[in-house]
Amino acid sequence: xxxxxxxxxxxxxxxxxxxxxxxxxxxxxxxxxxxxxxxxxxxxxxxxxxxxxxxxxxxxxxxxxxxxxxxxxxxxxxxxxxxxxxxxxxxxxxxxxxxxxxxxxxxxxxxxxxxxxxxxxxxxxxxxxxxxxxxxxxxxxxxxxxxxxxxxxxxxxxxxxxxxxxxxxxxxxxxxxxxxxxxxxxxxxxxxxxxxxxxxxxxxxxxxxxxxxxxxxxxxxxxxxxxxxxxxxxxxxxxxxxxxxxxxxxxxxxxxxxxxxxxxxxxxxxxxxxxxxxxxxxxxxxxxxxxxxxxxxxxxxxxxxxxxxxxxxxxxxxxxxxxxxxxxxxxxxxxxxxxxxxxxxxxxxxxxxxxxxxxxxxxxxxxxxxxxxxxxxxxxxxxxxxxxxxxxxxxxxxxxxxxxxxxxxxxxxxxxxxxxxxxxxxxxxxxxxxxxxxxxxxxxxxxxxxxxxxxxxxxxxxxxxxxxxxxxxxxxxxxxxxxxxxxxxxxxxxxxxxxxxxxxxxxxxxxxxxxxxxxxxxxxxxxxxxxxxxxxxxxxxxxxxxxxxxxxxxxxxxxxxxxxxxxxxxxxxxxxxxxxxxxxxxxxxxxxxxxxxxxxxxxxxxxxxxxxxxxxxxxxxxxxxxxxxxxxxxxxxxxxxxxxxxxxxxxxxxxxxxxxxxxxxxxxxxxxxxxxxxxxxxxxxxxxxxxxxxxxxxxxxxxxxxxxxxxxxxxxxxxxxxxxxxxxxxxxxxxxxxxxxxxxxxxxxxxxxxxxxxxxxxxxxxxxxxxxxxxxxxxxxxxxxxxxxxxx
Numbered sequence: 001x002x003x004x005x006x007x008x009x010x011x012x013x014x015x016x017x018x019x020x021x022x023x024x025x026x027x028x029x030x031x032x033x034x035x036x037x038x039x040x041x042x043x044x045x046x047x048x049x050x051x052x053x054x055x056x057x058x059x060x061x062x063x064x065x066x067x068x069x070x071x072x073x074x075x076x077x078x079x080x081x082x083x084x085x086x087x088x089x090x091x092x093x094x095x096x097x098x099x100x101x102x103x104x105x106x107x108x109x110x111x112x113x114x115x116x117x118x119x120x121x122x123x124x125x126x127x128x129x130x131x132x133x134x135x136x137x138x139x140x141x142x143x144x145x146x147x148x149x150x151x152x153x154x155x156x157x158x159x160x161x162x163x164x165x166x167x168x169x170x171x172x173x174x175x176x177x178x179x180x181x182x183x184x185x186x187x188x189x190x191x192x193x194x195x196x197x198x199x200x201x202x203x204x205x206x207x208x209x210x211x212x213x214x215x216x217x218x219x220x221x222x223x224x225x226x227x228x229x230x231x232x233x234x235x236x237x238x239x240x241x242x243x244x245x246x247x248x249x250x251x252x253x254x255x256x257x258x259x260x261x262x263x264x265x266x267x268x269x270x271x272x273x274x275x276x277x278x279x280x281x282x283x284x285x286x287x288x289x290x291x292x293x294x295x296x297x298x299x300x301x302x303x304x305x306x307x308x309x310x311x312x313x314x315x316x317x318x319x320x321x322x323x324x325x326x327x328x329x330x331x332x333x334x335x336x337x338x339x340x341x342x343x344x345x346x347x348x349x350x351x352x353x354x355x356x357x358x359x360x361x362x363x364x365x366x367x368x369x370x371x372x373x374x375x376x377x378x379x380x381x382x383x384x385x386x387x388x389x390x391x392x393x394x395x396x397x398x399x400x401x402x403x404x405x406x407x408x409x410x411x412x413x414x415x416x417x418x419x420x421x422x423x424x425x426x427x428x429x430x431x432x433x434x435x436x437x438x439x440x441x442x443x444x445x446x447x448x449x450x451x452x453x454x455x456x457x458x459x460x461x462x463x464x465x466x467x468x469x470x471x472x473x474x475x476x477x478x479x480x481x482x483x484x485x486x487x488x489x490x491x492x493x494x495x496x497x498x499x500x501x502x503x504x505x506x507x508x509x510x511x512x513x514x515x516x517x518x519x520x521x522x523x524x525x526x527x528x529x530x531x532x533x534x535x536x537x538x539x540x541x542x543x544x545x546x547x548x549x550x551x552x553x554x555x556x557x558x559x560x561x562x563x564x565x566x567x568x569x570x571x572x573x574x575x576x577x578x579x580x581x582x583x584x585x586x587x588x589x590x591x592x593x594x595x596x597x598x599x600x601x602x603x604x605x606x607x608x609x610x611x612x613x614x615x616x617x618x619x620x621x622x623x624x625x626x627x628x629x630x631x632x633x634x635x636x637x638x639x640x641x642x643x644x645x646x647x648x649x650x651x652x653x654x655x656x657x658x659x660x661x662x663x664x665x666x667x668x669x670x671x672x673x674x675x676x677x678x679x680x681x682x683x684x685x686x687x688x689x690x691x692x693x694x695x696x697x698x699x700x701x702x703x704x705x706x707x708x709x710x711x712x713x714x715x716x717x718x719x720x721x722x723x724x725x726x727x728x729x730x731x732x733x734x735x736x737x738x739x740x741x742x743x744x745x746x747x748x749x750x751x752x753x754x755x756x757x758x759x760x761x762x763x764x765x766x767x768x769x770x771x772x773x774x775x776x777x778x779x780x781x782x783x784x785x786x787x788x789x790x791x792x
Contacts, residue, residue, distance in 0.1 A: 011094040013087075015039075018079035025081055032094055035102030037071060039078075052076065057102040061095050063088070071095070086182045093190060097134055101127060125205070128198045135191035142187045146180040153177060230556055238558065374479070375677035379413070381667040383702050408707045412462030412669045413700035415690035417473035417487040418678045419464040420499050420512060424475075425674045426452040427483055427503055429657060434505035434535050439574050440608050443600055446533060446542050446569055447578045447611055448619045448656040451596055453546075454563060455659045458594070458616040459670040461559070465696055465711075467497065468718050470745065470780045473690040474767070475678065484768070490744040490761045492722070496529075498747040500763035508533045511760050523551040530752065530760070543754055544569040547582045563594070563615055572754055575603035582615060610650055618658040622650035684771060688745075688779050713785040745779055 011032040016025040017039065028051070029040045038053040040046055054073035063069045066085040069092055071078045082088035104127060153173035414422075426449060433445035467489035475485040483503035490498045496513040510531035517524045527546035534541045547565035564584035570577045580598035583591065594616055600609035613619035626649070662672055679700060681691060690696065695714060698707035725742060732739035747761040770776060 011091070011098075013091075015091065016081040018081075030080075030091075032098055035098055035105070037095065037098075052078075054078065055102070056095060056099040057106050059099065061092060061099065063092060085179055086186065089183050090186055093138060093187060097131060097190075100130060100134055104130060125198075125201055128194065128201055132191070132194040132198050135187065135194045138187040139184070139191050142180065142184040146177070146184045149173070149177045149180045227556065234556055375673075376680050377673040377676055378664070379668050379671065379676050379679075379700060380702055382669050383704075408465075408695065408699050408704055408711060410463055411465055411699065412460065412671075413696050414464045414675070414679060415471065415473065415693060415696060416464045416467050416497060417471060417489065417690050418475075420487055420497060420510075421473060421475050421485050421501075422456065422675055422678060423453040424481075424483065424485060424501060424508075425672065426455070426657060427481055430506045430508070430533065431482065431504050434503075434537060439538065439540055439571060439576060440600055440602060442535070442538070442540060443542065443569060443571055443576055443578050444609055444611065444621050444656060446544075447580060447598060447600070448621070450531070450544055450567065450569060451580070451613065451615050451619050452657050452659075454615045456616075456670070456672065456675070457561065457563070459665075462669050465693070466495065467690070468693075468714060468782045469721075469742070470688055470782050471690060471693070472686050472688045472746065474685055474771075486746060486763065486767055488744055488746050490747050490749075491742075492718070496761070498744070498761035498763070500747075505536050506533060507536070509762060518554075521552070521554060523554055525549040525551060530755070530758075532754070538573070540571050540573045541754070542569055542571055550584070577601055578611070580611065611656075612653070613657075616659065619656045620653040621656045622653040625649050625651060684774060686767070686771070686779055687776050688782055692783055694783060694785070710785060714783065717785065718782070 013030060014027055015030050017028045018024070019026045029043050029045070031038050031040070031046065035056050036053050037056060037059075038050050040049065040051055045051075054071055054076065058074060060072040061069065062072070064079075067083070067088050068079065068081045069088055071080065080091075082091060153170075153176075429445050429449040429452060433442045433449070436442040436445065469489055469492040472486065472488045474487075478484055481503075483501055485499070485501035487497060487499045490496050490511075491513075494513055496511060499508075499510050499512065501508045508531070511529040513528045515526050515528060517526075526548050530543050530545055532541065532543050544567055547563050547567050550562045550564060552560050552562065562585045563582045565582055567580040567582070568577055569580070578598055578600045580596060583595045583597070585593050592614060594614050596611070596613055596615045596619070598611035599607050600611070602608050607624050610622050610624060611619060612622075660672060662670065665671055668676065679691060679696065685691060693714075695707045695711040698704075698710060729739040729741075744761065746763060746767050748764040749759055749761055752758045752760040
């Protein structure tokens with residue numbers, strides 16, 4: 001082997017090996033190869049007799065003194081000695097390199113059979129890179145030792161005055177420096193060898209990597225074409241199914257009107273699909289009847305969507321279906337049928353016993369006069385806008401979904417602040433809960449209210465606009481519904497929304513944000529935040545959290561959403577609780593889709609009520625009865641149903657909540673009458689109110705192009721404001737000052753009284769007083785689109 005060079009793959013030479021106390025150290029020939037250290041009496045024995053071998057993968061190497069070192073292989077221990085410290089260091093370095101390489105090869109042996117050529121190449125390069133790293137560490141260590149020896153020599157030379165001592169010290173220091181220099185030269189040569197090997201390997205595989213990149217680029221292009229073709233075929237199948245379904249419906253009607261010739265279809269219905277190939281590349285906004293269990297419910301979809309700058313998420317992939325032009329009389333028939341179904345659901349069987357308080361079931365506020373003329377009940381119909389969805393989707397490949405801005409075509413003309421306020425549409429459930437004398441009955445109404453928050457999710461395919469930082473929304477319905485509400489976007493990274501509402505004897509507040517996990521075919525959206533509700537009369541304080549939303553068919557197919565998971569509603573005052581289970585959809589299950597069930601437990605964990613229903617339609621409640629109703633000791637009698645009982649004895653069920661009919665909602669983004677009123681223009685509200693947001697107003701007026709332009713300008717101005725705040729904070733830090741971070745206008749961050757370890761934004765007051773005075777001087781300007789007048 002060349003002088004001073006360390007080759008970790010093969011190293012050989014003479015060393016002195018300890019044998020026994022009689023013979024002492026004996027000279028032996030050692031060979032290091034392939035992670036194995038073997039020895040022979042002489043090089044001539046290499047072809048026939050090996051005296052011993054140690055696998056370095058599990059060995060320990062330790063230096064004893066300047067010339068001796070130990071190799072411990074577990075079953076055998078070798079005490080070795082080199083001729084000099086330099087020779088010893090050569091061997092130790094070679095052994096350490098071989099050991100590191102052997103351990104890595106051992107770890108990858110299990111996968112070696114299945115490794116592709118590309119993987120093997122990467123492993124070889126990685127191995128060489130590891131050798132280079134180890135050599136670099138050795139060079140640093142020995143270089144430091146050499147530098148220290150030189151520094152000691154210079155220091156002794158300057159401090160020694162006696163000539164004899166100076167001469168002896170000088171010779172000793174020079175000898176030490178020479179030894180350290182030799183060690184440094186050895187490790188440097190080893191590093192040079194490793195660098196040369198790595199460079200040679202990199203040059204060898206440069207062309208191969210270029211070829212692999214080109215192959216992968218071609219595969220990606222073919223994948224894009226395949227997915228595009230699959231999407232077109234899927235749309236064609238959906239179009240054919242929808243047309244066949246409509247034709248069958250019309251044939252049924254035609255058969256009733258003209259039994260002699262039932263094949264005659266009403267005017268406007270074609271007997272074949274007339275879509276051209278050119279239209280296959282366009283996805284149009286849908287006005288279609290989906291199967292109930294595949295309806296595109298996007299509540300948590302957009303209840304949970306606060307990605308940066310209205311970015312693409314699962315909810316951005318809103319379902320876009322084939323538009324079917326239906327005759328007016330057929331749509332009227334559906335509306336009448338909806339009214340009829342609602343009328344049927346409102347009829348209670350005569351045999352059902354009323355077990356809830358009479359004043360509650362009758363509605364304590366039913367006699368209040370409602371000023372219906374003040375609020376609008378309709379908005380402009382949603383236009384049928386052609387949109388090339390594939391042109392957007394193919395640009396998303398390889399990019400982070402949350403960073404892709406989407407056009408307003410995928411939105412609905414509401415902000416997330418308004419969407420969260422929409423949960424109060426069925427606030428009468430809270431009014432009834434406030435009148436309950438029994439806390440167990442009260443928690444039943446709280447459960448019904450938490451379920452009603454998902455009422456609009458089954459058919460809403462548009463996503464709400466992400467609020468700008470500081471955006472607010474007030475909704476004062478004291479005159480008719482008896483409550484007032486305020487919401488504010490309190491944080492943008494991470495996005496967080498705070499909401500506070502006060503009604504007749506109740507107060508509701510909540511924070512809302514979300515986390516998401518993309519699983520390829522579907523997206524899991526987990527809401528983060530707790531909802532609180534407190535009643536003034538009883539002092540009962542309830543909390544609950546929203547369930548998980550699964551957004552299915554993200555890439556190909558009709559987007560549909562399922563709610564699943566468990567929700568615990570806890571009365572922190574009495575210790576009672578309600579457990580609700582949202583059953584996930586299963587193709588093989590015979591249960592009704594979108595089913596929700598639950599039980600109400602008292603403080604002794606005894607089941608008192610059972611709940612059941614469909615989370616976007618209705619909720620029923622039944623009281624549990626027992627053979628021995630008197631439970632004084634808190635223990636359940638023998639045979640008493642528990643939360644795990646599959647068939648408890650109950651009284652006849654009673655309807656707690658049913659969804660209101662939505663006549664004509666198909667053409668208005670599936671908005672209810674209450675939802676239509678949320679973005680109605682109103683005077684004297686805060687300048688940051690969502691009603692003043694120009695892109696939402698333009699979209700509502702069907703000016704989509706200008707809405708897209710304004711939306712981008714608003715988002716860019718928000719980025720400018722954030723960069724300015726970051727710059728101010730950096731300058732203040734350099735000057736030694738503390739720069740305050742962004743603080744919301746109407747909410748403040750504090751500890752959650754029910755969860756001290758968790759923070760929550762709560763309403764700090766002052767909004768309604770400022771509205772009376774019309775003093776909005778401390779509110780930011782967030783809707784200015786001119787860059788020269790951006791308020792910071």
